[in-house]
Amino acid sequence: MYAFDYHRPATLKEALSLVAKQEDAKIVAGGHTLIPTMKQRLAAPGHLIDLGRIPDLVGIERTPRAVTIGAMTTHGAVAESADVKEAIPALSELAALIGDPAVRHRGTIGGSVANNDPSADYPAACLALGATIITSKRRIPAEEYFRGLFETALEDGEIVTGVSFPIPHKAAYEKFRNPASRYALVGVFVAKRPSDIRVAVTGAGSNGVFRWAEAEEALAKRFSAKSLDGLKAPADDLIGDLHADAEYRAHLIGVMARRAVQAATER
Template sequence: MYNTTYHRASSVADAAKLLKKSEDGKLVSGGMTLIPAMKTRLAAPSDLIDLRHISALKGITVSGKTVTIGAGTTHAEVATSEKLKGVCHAIVHLAGHIGDPHVRHMGTIGGSIANNDPAADYPAALLALGATIVTNKREIAAEKYFTGLFETALKDDEIVTAVTFTAPSKCGYAKFPNPASRYAMTGVFVAKTKDGVRVAVTGAGDEGVFRAKELEVALSKSFDAAALDNASVSSKSLMSDIHASSDYRANLVVVMAKRAVASAKS
């Protein structure tokens, strides 16, 4: 591992200041992605700015239908939140199936969406829920935040502080996990709100998370798994790798969507 200077930030403002002063600083919270990258020398930041001790980044607030999750909230905390389960059970289910217990107790929602791994679970949830990503400088709609593989609308000096969304009337999530990594080979989050039905897919797209408009149209007519019996998605823009072909993933999108809808109605 290369030499690096460690900083424990005391506040978001302190973290932003440290980030601005560093030559090639990186923010770290759970470290589930950055630390392995440093160990293999794929990343060599000049400075590590630790966000784990900033209380303002932690916690879950549910006020009526408005949900706010601090960026420093761990997957385990999301997975065990009773108040969150009462208004959006699907995101609780999603968080409880990320990685293994170690990952869930260390990894954070902010770290996950800042990294935007194309097979991560949270991007599908936030896109389907029409969430807003809050940073230390602005608010960004999920639709504009996720811009490609490992790419987001974040600027170099921006820090994710929270995510917020309006609880849907119904929601569900289902994924086909890679048996080794437990990342989604294909994961589908469905959400029914007063504005309609949104379906977001992770783990399958060439450009990362995306909305499946064909499935949204079908489910808007009837929010039932049977409405997808004759549905299909194109494999042209889907990923093909050693784990699954694009055609296989296209089929998985529909299968996982059906399961997600079924769980939303249960």
């Protein structure tokens, strides 16, 4: 790791002013992507701004129509939250599939959506549930927020403060793990929302998380795993690597989508 200066603001306001002041600053949330990257000397921020002691950024709030999760809430807290389990059990299950128990004690939802790793789990939930990413400046619909590999709508100096998930009628997440890293090789989040049905895919797209339109149309006719029989995701824009080529990923998207619909209908 290269040397850096460390800052630990007590408030969001203080954090924002630090970010504005330091040109080569990086924000650290749970640190479970950034710290390994810095250890490999692939990131070299001059200043590290730690959001870990800002109480306002932690917590889960449930209203009749939405669950809002503070950016610094850990995956472990989301997985264990009684409110999340009751309102959106698929979201709690997704959180419990991230990393491992020790990672879940540090990793945060804000860090995950700010980083937008193409193999991360939360982006699929955000997109499928029609979540709103809440930042220090504004509220951004998930469709507009995720912009490609590690790219988001966040502007310089803008900090994610929370994510608000509308409560769906039914939802489920199915993940096929990369056998080595445990990230999603393919993860499919299916949500039956009051207004529509959404199928979001992570781990597979060359441009990050995406919605699978054909599956959504088929499920709109009838929300059943059978509706997806014979339907295959297009392999054109999928990632191919050591663990899975594009064809296999395309196939797995279909399998995971069917399993997710099955799980959602069984709730």
